[in-house]
Amino acid sequence: MISRQKSFLLYTFLTVFSLISIFPLLWMLTAATNKSIDVVKGRLLPGMNLIENFRNLTAVSDVGRAMLNSFWYAAVLTTGSLIICSLAGYGFEIFHDRAKDTVMSILLLAMMVPFAATMIPLFQIFSGVNLLNSTLGFILPTLSTPFLIMMFRQSARSFPNDIIEAARIDGLNEISIFFRMFMPTMRSTYAAAMTITFMNAWNSYLWPKVIMSDESRMTMPMLIANLKEGHYTDYGVLMLGVTLCTIPTVIIFFCLQKSFTEGITGAVK
Numbered sequence: 001m002i003s004r005q006k007s008f009l010l011y012t013f014l015t016v017f018s019l020i021s022i023f024p025l026l027w028m029l030t031a032a033t034n035k036s037i038d039v040v041k042g043r044l045l046p047g048m049n050l051i052e053n054f055r056n057l058t059a060v061s062d063v064g065r066a067m068l069n070s071f072w073y074a075a076v077l078t079t080g081s082l083i084i085c086s087l088a089g090y091g092f093e094i095f096h097d098r099a100k101d102t103v104m105s106i107l108l109l110a111m112m113v114p115f116a117a118t119m120i121p122l123f124q125i126f127s128g129v130n131l132l133n134s135t136l137g138f139i140l141p142t143l144s145t146p147f148l149i150m151m152f153r154q155s156a157r158s159f160p161n162d163i164i165e166a167a168r169i170d171g172l173n174e175i176s177i178f179f180r181m182f183m184p185t186m187r188s189t190y191a192a193a194m195t196i197t198f199m200n201a202w203n204s205y206l207w208p209k210v211i212m213s214d215e216s217r218m219t220m221p222m223l224i225a226n227l228k229e230g231h232y233t234d235y236g237v238l239m240l241g242v243t244l245c246t247i248p249t250v251i252i253f254f255c256l257q258k259s260f261t262e263g264i265t266g267a268v269k
Contacts (some may be wrong), residue, residue, distance in 0.1 A: 028246070031239035039235040053240045057227075060237075063244065065216065066223040071210075071248070073219065074201035077139040081197045084144050084191060089152025090178055094164065104153070115141075115206070123210055133214045141207060142200070148193050155189040156182070191259030193262040199249050220245040 031039045034047035057063060092100050122141055132135035159182060165176045183190070206222040211219065218226075224241045227233065253260070 016269060021130070028239055028243055029235065032235050032243045036233070039239065041186045047236075049236055050240070053234075053236045056186075056234060056237045057240055061223050061226065061241075062215075062218070063223065063241075066218050066220045067244070069217060070202055070219045070221075070245075073135060073138050073204075074198050076135055076196045077142065077201040078194055080139060080143050081145070081148060081186075081194055085148035085193065086152045086183070086190070087178065088144065088149045088188070089154075090156050090182055092153045092234065093156035093161075104150070107149060111146045119168050119207065119210060122207075126211060132211050135210075137211050138204075142204075143242075148197065152189060152195060155186050159185060188262035191256045193258050193264075195253055195260045198252055202245075202249055205266045 029042065030044060032053060033050040034043050035049045038047060038049075092104055118141075119171050126132055126137050126140075133141070163181060164177060167181060172180070203221060204219070205225065208217075208219050209222055209225070212222065220241075224238065224245055227238045227241055
């Protein structure tokens with residue numbers, strides 16, 4: 001009886017907090033189908049205004065262009081970041097020495113520097129080399145991050161040295177070992193890093209807002225921010241924009257959820 005009571009209380013507790021956790025998502029979805037006045041009143045039931053909200057959204061902004069821009073920037077940044085950070089993490093661990101430990105410590109200290117502190121110097125540099133309103137200007141500041149390097153370095157510690165030595169004896173060079181042996185083995189780590197990097201790139205707002213002055217380069221977070229400008233905000237349209245911006249990251253996370261968990265915990269298969 002006691003064990004049943006404990007189980008009941010546990011499941012009740014988990015159910016309540018699960019509902020609290022998903023409530024913002026449910027409210028966003030229902031708000032996207034309601035009129036602005038209903039959203040302001042706090043209506044929690046789905047409405048019949050979804051098509052009208054979509055028409056208003058596409059009338060005031062180029063959603064398709066913003067989605068394509070966000071996909072392009074996120075895809076390029078994710079691909080480049082995975083290659084560079086995994087190479088760095090692999091090198092830090094496989095060719096380990098005290099000098100590399102010192103460099104890694106400096107990189108980890110750099111994580112404590114807020115991006116806002118480096119944003120103005122970065123803008124001045126990028127402006128001087130004509131990288132404003134460009135894909136390269138978007139991706140360079142976050143192409144390599146200490147967190148991802150540390151993550152791949154930790155994963156490389158579980159990569160068997162015997163395999164590396166055997167591959168070297170067979171005549172493989174270090175690049176071949178990395179691409180043909182390390183990368184396939186660390187699929188879960190790459191999946192976790194991909195999820196984190198894609199979400200950060202997709203949701204990035206401050207840096208694109210600084211360097212992207214051309215409307216044709218606008219991303220989804222920038223588009224949503226523009227919907228709040230002016231004397232009147234249509235909250236139904238705004239929440240529909242937020243919903244459209246959220247869908248890709250939700251799909252990426254659920255598709256890679258299992259690999260993401262394994263990668264974060266350092267599992268190697």
